[in-house]
Amino acid sequence: MNISEEKTMFILDQKDMPTHWYNILPDLPEPLPPLVHPVTKQPCPLDMPLPPPLFPDAINKQEFSRERWIEIPDEVQSIYKTWRPTALHRARRLEKALDTPAKIFFKYEGTSQAGSHKPNTAVAQAYYAKKEGFKRLATETGAGQWGSALSMAGALFGLEVKVYMVRVSYNQKPYRRILMETWGAKCVPSPSPDTEIGKKLLAELPNHPGSLGIAISEACEDAFAHDDTKYSIGSVVNHVLLHQTVIGLETKKVITEQADTYPDIIVGCVGGGSNFAGMYLPFVVDKIKGTKKDLRIINVEPTSCPTITKGIYAWDYGDVAGLAPIVMMYTLGHTFIPSSIHAGGLRYHGMAPIICHLHRLGFVEAMAVPQLATFAAGVQFARTEGIISAPETNHAIRVTIDEALKCKETGKAKTILLAHSGHGHFDLASYDAYLANKLEDYDYPAEKVKEALAHLPEVPKF
């Protein structure tokens, strides 16, 4: 075939976009462990999952729904259509550069207004809060991707948004704060003097660098303290993964119907796990049912925050202060503060319970990769496909390239599907550091993890 006839982009028609999110819960071969109340340490009944009313009712119901297909409200579908469907690309130039027989596809979420997959859930969460009469949303953000996505969604629905941003990132990364403020949100460095937990931490250490776990505690406290406010979270929990399934549903349809293939390997990066689970939940069900037994699904994480590959499977808090529910997950300990790698979105001590459960059951695998190798992969991707990717996404690109190179050795023409979570236009300082040889690798912090794991909550057997 003439190269000008080779197809490199596959896109659904807007009329064929998903009208429902896919809920994996009824298809899990064993039920997911319940949430445990942070104070009583008792399991929360499934129909009333979160006794502190952190989330709008509709979201609480979705968290443990037994319905396989959950309708995407019309208004949410209509906003999705301002940037969805996103395209599925065939990375032919990267394939050629690697001289691999593998076929590499990537689904690119960087074309949303906020530059990542995060608006898929931000828009849904803002919709339900507005519909139930709330005026404000409180949330946390690390590097600012989630905070900016929710600020955009808040603007579209006329909700006030308060973002607690981890202080080191607030100081180092002004551009995402400016995005948030342009969309009308209020963004403060965390720990902040606006909450009790923040005041306490600032009294101990006036220039406290903060962490995602601390910022979550502040946002939860804010929501508890204001009747007109709900808490919103950008990853980890079931309903966020549910909303992100639009990625996998669109992909499954185009890759089978337009590209006439089905992936052998699916690769993505995991911080809390939402973009990648959103991609693979509609595929992993085929493996659970036994129709695609050989499908490999690889969760990629940083060696400096190796939650699945080095953490333990245990009950732990989602936040530092213990205000959020206790969940069963792989964890490095809720007091663990990871090294300052540039992939801010991957610096979280825990992991989505659904991903952990699927890993325990053997349906998905995990790998950890060091920072420098991820930037080398990101630069190779930029110089072949043109896209400058988020440092988080570079983790997935690293493993995609490595798997494609294995295909070169074995001569097997595997289909590799990469979940591309977003662009890196606000992370150029990290590329600058990499290109100037100023970035470093961080070893696995064994001692810090051991110390943090000593603080896991004790949950009685039930």
Ligand SMILES: *Cc1c(COP(=O)(O)O)cnc(C)c1O
């Ligand atoms: C937030 C973020 C991630 C990590 O979050 P997940 O919930 O694991 O998807 C990955 N990539 C990008 C671009 C992000 O903004």
